[in-house]
Amino acid sequence: MVDIAAFDTNAEALVDRAGGKPIRVASKSVRSRHLLRRALARPGWHGVMAYSLAEAIWLVEGGVSDDIVVGYPIADRTALGKLAASPELSAAITLMVDSTDQLDLVDAVAAPGQREPVRVCIELDASLRLLGGRLHVGVRRSPLHEPGQAAALAAAITARPGFRLVGLMAYEAQIAGMGDAPPGKPLRGAALRRLQARSLHELIGRRTAAVAAVREYADLEFVNGGGTGSLAGTATDPSVTEVTAGSGLYGPALFDSYHAWRPTPAAFFALSVVRRPTPGIVTVHGGGWIASGEAGADRLPQPWLPAGLHLLGREGAGEVQTPLTGPGAAGLRVGDRVWFRHAKAGEVCEHLDALRLVRGDAIEDTALTYRGERAPAFL
Known part of the structure; x- marks a missing residue:
């Protein structure tokens, strides 16, 4: 989105x-x-x-x-x-x-x-x-x-x-x-x-x-x-x-650590809650969309909404599942969605065929990504 x-x-x-x-x-x-x-x-x-x-x-x-x-x-x-x-x-x-x-x-x-x-x-x-x-x-x-x-x-x-x-x-x-x-x-x-x-x-x-x-x-x-x-x-x-x-x-999330100017978060992706392994933890399906560059925690996607969620330090964001904990986990049930921000900008589009362009609470349009249009790859 x-x-x-x-x-x-x-x-x-x-x-x-x-x-x-x-x-x-x-x-x-x-x-x-x-x-x-x-x-x-x-x-x-x-x-x-x-x-x-x-x-x-x-x-x-x-x-x-x-x-x-x-x-x-x-x-x-x-x-x-x-x-x-x-x-x-x-x-x-x-x-x-x-x-x-x-x-x-x-x-x-x-x-x-x-x-x-x-x-x-x-x-x-x-x-x-x-x-x-x-x-x-x-x-x-x-x-x-x-x-x-x-x-x-x-x-x-x-x-x-x-x-x-x-x-x-x-x-x-x-x-x-x-x-x-x-x-x-x-x-x-x-x-x-x-x-x-x-x-x-x-x-x-x-x-x-x-x-x-x-x-x-x-x-x-x-x-x-x-x-x-x-x-x-x-x-x-x-x-x-x-x-x-x-x-x-x-x-993207990396720009949260800039002093002079921080852009308004504008791009997000959603993952569905599929299990609750403990009362304080929910698990979403997929999530391991790691950004390029020097490997580190700042390259991981960050949960955004609902507020009060964070990754587990020993698991991070996984290929098939990503557990989340924090106060925001209490109100989530199987089938609910958690919205994330990618650490970098365009790299998120490598995982998705289309972007929903949203204004307020309404979908205004749909934009295909390079992947969705089968664009030429990196060469």
């Missing part, structure tokens, strides 16, 4: 946080063409950040957007062949690169003189490196950390036929994807906020220098950065022309 009023409220709040810069919607955090269109129909939203080339082609062909950046390098030869053969797709889709190896793969699929020009975007590593590079704060993405490295790749791209360098991206996962207000850990939260502020300051300077260096070789159409958790900070970077967000539309 998606509370459509909460979804729209979150979409508007994200536009406010973006400070006038357009938001590119992260499709992996939504995974429903209906709701992607709903976000893109609002002022302040433009373009898609896709997770695979096959998905990007599907979205263009379905009329969702004609401006799609694939957020990760790909090695899908079938999709590359389709992109290279189509003027429409080649004009609408931009590939992510951080190495000439990825250019070589494109050339191996379709030689430069036998294809449309391929649009590419350079990814700059946004992680913070301390102690002379011995301490890495962030995720392992691009090998290009310094402005000179980005400029060297830009020179290589512009010297090769069959490619157009149109963008640069730097995703600051250590800010956007890390909650800075962990419950019950105020000192850790304060330390995280200081570290993230330092990282943002460092990145603004480095990204600005990288953009200037790359612009010596190409007139960039866009410079992308950010995510829901870093939107306001990233938008202050004068070198950034657009930001990306998606998770904030659904307001």
